[in-house]
Amino acid sequence: MTDITTDITTDTATPTATTTSLDTSAWGGRHVHDPTAVRDDDGVYWLFSTDARSDGPVRGGVQVRRSADLVTWDFHGWALPGVPAPAADWSGAEGLWAPEVVQVATAGGPVWRMYYSASTFGSRRSAIGLAEAPHPAGPWTDRGIVVASEHVEPPAGLGHPNAIDANVVTEPDGSQWLVYGSFFSGIHVLPLDAATGLVADGFAPAAGELHAAPGRLLARRARAADGAVEGAFVLPRPGGGWALLVSYDSLGGSYHLRVSAGDAVAGPYRDRRGLLLTDVDADPWSVGVPVLSGHRLADGPGVLAPGHASVLSERVPAAVPEAGTHARQLLVHHVRDADAPTEHRLQLRRLVWTHDAWPLVAPQPWAGPGREVDDVSRWPADPAVLDGLWEQLTPGTDPTRVQDGVVGPLEARTAVRALGGGRFAWTAPDGAAVSAVVHPAWDAVRDRATLCLESLDDAGRVTLATRLP
Template identity: 45%
Template structure:
C-alpha cells in the first residue's frame, strides 16, 4: 500500500479539465486528453499507455483521419502521437462513404499481436462497417485486414459501429457492437484470425430501447467477472451531445439475457425506457468544480494493481457543461460492491498516490452527495448529506466495526442521513468507500459509490460545500 510520501503534487487542475474560450481544436501537442471521443486505453509491455479515439477533430492537412492516438506513462498526462492510418482504409471507405473513423477498440491477441476494430459510417445512417487492423505493438504499424461486419440501410436493421471485444469464461473472443436502429448485438469471433466465426454473422440481440426514445443505446462494452462467473454490460443511453449516461446490467452468459438491478431485461420493450438498465454515471457538478455533461461511451481498462489484484478504470468521454461543444477523456476508478454491482468514482483519476489520505478518516460525517436518478438526464448538483453506518454495522467484507478509512477500497453498508421525510428517507447503500482526489478542493479525500435498495446509484466525496 502507498503512503503519504508517494503522493504526487497536483495543485490546480490541468488545462484539459478547464473549458477553453473557444472550441477550435488548436495545436495537437497541447490537447492532452481533449478531443478524445469514444476512448479506449491499453498498456504496452514497457508500461506505456495508449489511448485510441474517434478522429472527429481530424480531417485536415495536419491531422488526417485514421484514429487518434495518445500516449501516457501515468494515465493522467496524455501526449498526441498521430493517427493509426493515413485516412480511412479503402474497403471501409468504399462501403460506408465515411470520411473518418469512429470508436476504435484495441485488444491484445493471444499470438502477441494487437487487434484494432474500428467503425466507418456517416452520422444518422446504418450503412456502416467494422474493420479489423493488426499491429505488432500499439504504436503500430497498423495493417488493415478489411471489413469484418457490415450493414446497409434498407437491407439490415443493425448498425455496424461501436465495436468492443470481450472474452468469455472459456477465453473465446466475442464482438459486441451496435447503436440506434436495432440495438446492441454480439457474435463469436475466430480465436486465431479475429474475424467472425461464421462469415456474414450479425450476431444476437442483447440490448435495445423503445422507438419512442429513438432506440437510443450505443457504446457497449462487456466485462467478464471471473469472481462471480458473470458478465457486466455497460451501455450509453440517450444523446451523445447532451444527455449521455452510463447504464449497466449483468448476465450469466455472454449472450444474455442482461438484467439490471431490478431484474429488467435490456431487450424488454415493455418497461419504461428511462428505467431499464442501472444508471451508474450521469451529468453532475460538485460545488466549486467543473460541471460535467453527458459522460458516456465507456470502455474498461483492467490491469494488475499494487497489491497484485486486478484494478479497473472506466475510460469515457465527457463534455463541459459551460460549452458542450468541447469534450475530454477521463478515467475513473471502477469498483464492485458486495453484491457484485459496478460502482464508479465521482472523481476522475488524478494519478497513482494522489488518492492516499494523509490520515484515516471517519466514514460517518457530512458528504457532498450525488444521486443519479434514472428518470432524469439533468445535470445533478452535489448536495450536503450525512452518512452513517447501519445500526447493526453489517458488512459483506468483514469490516463491520470499521469507522475509519485510510482510503483503501472497502465494501461497506451505509445509510444516508438528513433526507426529507417520506418513503425514500430510509436509504441504505451497498457501497465501496475509497480514496480519491477532490478536484474542487485540490486535495486527497474520501469518496464513496454505491447502489441503494431501489437500484439507484449514489456517490459522493467527504466534506461540506464551503
C-alpha cells in the same frame, strides 16, 4: 507535436483533408471521443479514440495518445493514414469511430488488434473493420471488414444492427465475442474466430458479401427514447458472470452510463430490479442501473454527457513490494464541457465492485500515482467512516440536466455491516438493502485527499459521494 502519422503507420487507405496541417501540440486529452486505453509490455499506456475535433475539420485514421501515468497524455498521431478503402467505399466515412484495441495470443506470437467503425452520422450503412499491429504504436495493417450493415429494414423483425461500436470480449477458455451496435436495432453479440479476429464460421458472410448474421440481441430501447443505446462494453464480474455497460440518450446532452448483469456474455442481461435490457415496454428511462450522468460539484466545472466508456483492467504493484500486486480497474470515457458543449475531452474514474458484484464508478476523476490508493487493505473498514458530511450525486435522476452536488449526511442506516476492502452493506429507511464501497480518492475541486463512496440499493438507486472536510 504535429502530425506524425508517417512515423506510426504503413498501410494504404483513403486519405482525408487536413492530414498535415494540424497543430496537435496542445491537444493532450482534448478532442477525445469514444476512448479505449491499453498498456504495453513496457508499462506505457496508449489511448485510441474517434476521429473528432471540437474546433475544425476531421482528419481520419484513429487518434492515438500515450501516457506514463494515465493523467498527462501526449498526442502520438493517427494509427492509419485515413479510412481504409473497403470501409470508405462502403460507408462514405471521412473518419473512423470508437476503436476497440486488444492484445491476443496467436500461433505466431502476440498481436494487437484494432476494431474500428466506419459510418456517417445517423446512417446505418456502416462497417466494423480490423487492423493489426505488433505494438500499440504500430505499424497498423488493415485486414478488411469484419461485419457491415445498411439502411434496409426488413418487413418483420429487428433488422441488422448498426455495425459500429465494437467491443471484443474474451472468455477464460480463450473464446471471443464481438459486441456491437448503436441505436436502431440495439446491441448484439457475435462469436469471433480468435485465430483470425473475424466472425466465426456459421455467422460469417459468404464470399464477396459484407453482411453476417446479426447475432443475438443484448440490449434495445423503445422508440419513445429514439432507440438510444450504444457504446457497449462487457466485463467479467467477480465470482462469475458478466456486466454490460452501455450509453443512453443524446450524445451532446443527456448521454449517460448504465449497467446490467448476466450469467453469460451472450446474455440475457438484467438490471438490479430484474428488468431485461431488451424490455421495450417498460419506461425506457427505468431500465438499467445509472452509474454516471451529467453533474457539477460545488465550485467545479460542469461535466456534460459522460459516456461511451471502456474499462482498463490491470494489475499494479503494491506500495510495499512484498505485498505483490493489486487489481485495478478504471473507467475510460469522454465528457463534454457543460459551458461549452462542443468541447469534448478524456476522463478516467475508478471502477469498484460492491460485495454482491455490481460495478460502480467514482464521482471524482482519476488523479494518478501518489494521490490514489490501489491497496484495498488500506481502504476503510470502520462503519464510522460513513458519518459526517458528503457531497452527493444521484446519477440518472434526470439525465437531461447537469445535476448539482448536494451536501449533507448520508441517509439513515440500520444493520450496518463492514465486509472488508472498503465494502459495506446496510438497510435504508424504506427497507431497501444497500451495497456500498468507500475508498481513498482525490478531490479535484478542493485539491485534497478525501474519500469517495458509491452505493446501490435493490431498487436500482445509485449514490455517488465525496467526503467533505
